[in-house]
Amino acid sequence: MTPTVVRVDGLTKRYGSFTALDRVTFDLEENRIYGLLGRNGAGKTTIMQLLTGQLFPSDGEIEVFGRTPAEHADVLRRMCFIAESQRYPEDFTAAHVLKAAPWFFENWDAAFAERLVADFRLPLKRRIKKLSRGQLSAVGVIVGLASRAPLTFFDEPYLGLDAVARHIFYDRLLEDYAEHPRTVVLSTHLIDEVANLLEHVILIDQGRILLDRDAEEVRGTASTVAGPRATVEQFVADRPVIGREALGGLASVTIDGRLDQADRVRAAELGLELAPVSLQQLIVHLTGTDLAGSTEQEAAA
C-alpha cells in the first residue's frame, strides 16, 4: 500500500455560529496529484490552512506526516503552500523571493526555478507590487514547483495567468512530478483544464465532502440521456438522477452510474442520445443548488 501522508478525521472548523468545515474525513496518499474542488466558500482554503498549521481546528484530528502540523517545524518544512494571494514583504522583488526560498525548502532547485522564470518571462528585478496579476501568480507557481516539497498545495494558483502560461504550468508540473514524485493538492475552478492531470478528486461543498474518488472512476460515471420525455424517463427509471432539464416534450436527464455496452445499444434502439458528462459538468450538477439535497445522499451512498 502507498503510505498515507495526510490523515484527517472528523475535522471541523467553526467561526462563531458559521461552520466552515463540518466533520470532514479523508486521507491523502503519498506521490499522488489530488484535485480539491468545490465552489467559492466551500471550505477548500480552510482545509489547506488547517493542514499547513495556519489555523487550529475546532474539532477533529489532523495528522500530516504522522504528526499534528501546527508548531512542528519538521512537518511544516516538508510542505509548500502557494496561496491565492500571497503577500510578500514591501520592496521585495521576484529575485528576492527566489533567493529566500531555499531557506524554507530543503529540496529547492535553483536551476529549475531559473528555467521557469524564463518560461514565464518573469521580470526578476521589478518590485512585486508593480507586477501584473498574472506575473504575481507566476511567482507563486515557480516557488511551488521549484520547492519540490513532499506535500505541495496550490490554491487557485493561476489568477491572471493566460492560457499559454497555464499550460506551461501543467506541462512543467507533470514533467517534474514524473521525475520527482510528490504529493500535490491542486485547488481550482478550471476543472476541465486540469481533469486529466488529477489522480484523485475530492469535492467539497458547504464544508462537507461530496465526492472522494479516483479521477478515473469519476470519468464516465455520469451520462446525459436526451430524447422524448417519456422514453427518457423509462430509460432512467431505476438510476440515480443528478440533473434534469425539460423542453416541451423533450427531456435531458443526467444520471450517475456507468453505462455498459448493453445500455448503449438499448439507448440507440430507443432513439435516445447519450452524451458524456465531463468532470466539470458533473461537479456543476453535484454542487448546483437545485438538487444539492438529494445528490448528497446519492454521493454518500
Next chain:
Amino acid sequence: MDESRPIFIQIAEQIENDIIDGSLPEGSQIPSTNEFAAFLRVNPATALKGVNRLVDDGIVEKRRGIGMFVTVGARDRLVERRRAEFSAQYIRPLIIEAEKLGIDIDQLAGLLRAERIDS
C-alpha cells in the same frame, strides 16, 4: 481524448492501434509511461494503468530496467479480438440507424460496396 471513457483505456487502445497498423512492430519498444503522460498531458499513474492493461493482456512485456516491448504474436491477437468486437461496435449501430431511415439490408450492402475504399 474522449470524455465518456476512462483515459487509461483510451491510452491502451492507442497503443493497440499503433501495433495493429504496424507503427509499433512486434519486438519494438513502446514509449515510457512518463513520455505518454507528458505527451497526452495526463497523470503518469493513468498512463501506467493503460500500459499495465496491455501487460496483463500479454500485448507488451516488461524488461526490467530497459522498458516495455511489444510481444511476439501481439498483432494477431489484437486483430482477432477487434474482429470479435466488430459486430457489436460497428455493425449493430449501423443497422439500427439504417432501419430508422428505412434502408433495408440489400440497400445497406449496396451502400457499403459503393463506399468501399479501393486499396
